[in-house]
Amino acid sequence: MKISPQLDKILEKAWSNIPLDRQDCRYLLTIDELSFESGLLRSAASSIIRSKNDNSAIILGQIGVDVTSCPGGCKFCTFGEDHTRFKDNHLRDEELEEKIASFCQYDDLYGLYLMTMHSYDLDRYLQIISKAKALAPKSTQIWANVGDSSLEAFKEMKSAGVTGVYHVCRIREGVDTKLDPRERLQTMKNALDAGLELYTCCEPIGPEHGVDELVSNIFIGIEIGITQHAAMRRVAVPDSPLAKYGQISELRLAHIVATISLCSLTVPTMAYMGVHEPNELSYASGANIITAESGANPRDSQADTSKNRGMDMARCRKMLFECGFDNIRRGDESKIPLNLDYLIKTNS
Numbered sequence: 600m601k602i603s604p605q606l607d608k609i610l611e612k613a614w615s616n617i618p619l620d621r622q623d624c625r626y627l628l629t630i631d632e633l634s635f636e637s638g639l640l641r642s643a644a645s646s647i648i649r650s651k652n653d654n655s656a657i658i659l660g661q662i663g664v665d666v667t668s669c670p671g672g673c674k675f676c677t678f679g680e681d682h683t684r685f686k687d688n689h690l691r692d693e694e695l696e697e698k699i700a701s702f703c704q705y706d707d708l709y710g711l712y713l714m715t716m717h718s719y720d721l722d723r724y725l726q727i728i729s730k731a732k733a734l735a736p737k738s739t740q741i742w743a744n745v746g747d748s749s750l751e752a753f754k755e756m757k758s759a760g761v762t763g764v765y766h767v768c769r770i771r772e773g774v775d776t777k778l779d780p781r782e783r784l785q786t787m788k789n790a791l792d793a794g795l796e797l798y799t800c801c802e803p804i805g806p807e808h809g810v811d812e813l814v815s816n817i818f819i820g821i822e823i824g825i826t827q828h829a830a831m832r833r834v835a836v837p838d839s840p841l842a843k844y845g846q847i848s849e850l851r852l853a854h855i856v857a858t859i860s861l862c863s864l865t866v867p868t869m870a871y872m873g874v875h876e877p878n879e880l881s882y883a884s885g886a887n888i889i890t891a892e893s894g895a896n897p898r899d900s901q902a903d904t905s906k907n908r909g910m911d912m913a914r915c916r917k918m919l920f921e922c923g924f925d926n927i928r929r930g931d932e933s934k935i936p937l938n939l940d941y942l943i944k945t946n947s
């Protein structure tokens with residue numbers, strides 16, 4: 600079976616650790632995800648990524664600490680101020696303690712995200728960080744997922760114990776959202792300037808997005824210097840204005856995951872590749888981050904996502920095992936062998 604000379608050349612570059620450019624990325628995204636060549640791309644991405652880190656994956660935990668009607672107004676998000684049905688709610692201290700205890704019960708959580716809305720109370724957020732830092736094991740990193748923030752705010756978060764920040768400039772930011780793409784990008788720079796690691800994502804991908812839009816979005820992260828990249832498909836959340844466009848398939852998402860994996864491979868700081876929401880096809884296509892979620896979630900119409908879309912730690916371990924990973928890494932990069940004994944020990 601022959602493959603196109605372009606794909607052959609791109610895979611050669613990837614195997615040789617030569618950076619892929621925007622044209623390469625564009626070409627990969629034009630390949631039909633049902634084709635033999637897509638299968639080859641996905642398996643190449645998986646093999647290369649796994650060969651670089653001893654076939655390891657990481658589990659992140661995300662806790663939504665606030666629910667408010669959000670001025671971000673994103674047309675795909677369940678909290679957008681013009682269409683949300685949620686009432687304001689803030690996680691109580693004892694709920695936070697319970698959730699952290701549950702995520703960290705077996706000391707195999709790489710990082711814990713504390714997620715809030717676009718507008719948030721910095722003082723309260725810093726208190727939550729300090730509490731989480733005190734409660735989580737030393738081997739679990741604390742990460743921030745907040746709205747646009749200043750350099751000073753990130754410096755304070757760093758002093759309180761945060762290692763990194765999740766931040767994105769979304770596809771059609773400013774069109775499908777009320778936010779300014781320049782501020783989104785400045786926030787990403789602020790996080791890096793504060794000495795924090797940056798985790799970004801090409802999101803939220805819908806069927807209506809063209810290849811060039813995806814390429815531009817993917818290269819924001821690659822060019823700024825991320826530690827983690829990812830792909831997220833938009834979930835057609837009922838009542839959200841963009842739900843009418845539907846969703847891309849998990850197979851298409853896996854194809855995009857493979858493309859981003861290969862394109863971000865040579866970024867010096869790049870360590871792990873994520874996918875939202877977790878699915879087996881993407882873990883066989885280069886992804887090696889899985890996220891357990893609890894509390895508020897922009898892709899879910901339930902107040903506590905762990906009761907609906909969100910996966911718990913046990914399901915995350917099991918999915919990684921089924922996808923053939925040999926190790927789970929803690930936040931200090933130490934490894935835990937992922938085998939049947941471990942699944943039994945952790946009630947997974």
Ligand code: SF4
Pocket residue numbers: 669670671672673676677678679680715716717746776897
């Ligand atoms: S995606 Fe984030 S910024 Fe946008 S409406 Fe939802 S919570 Fe607000």
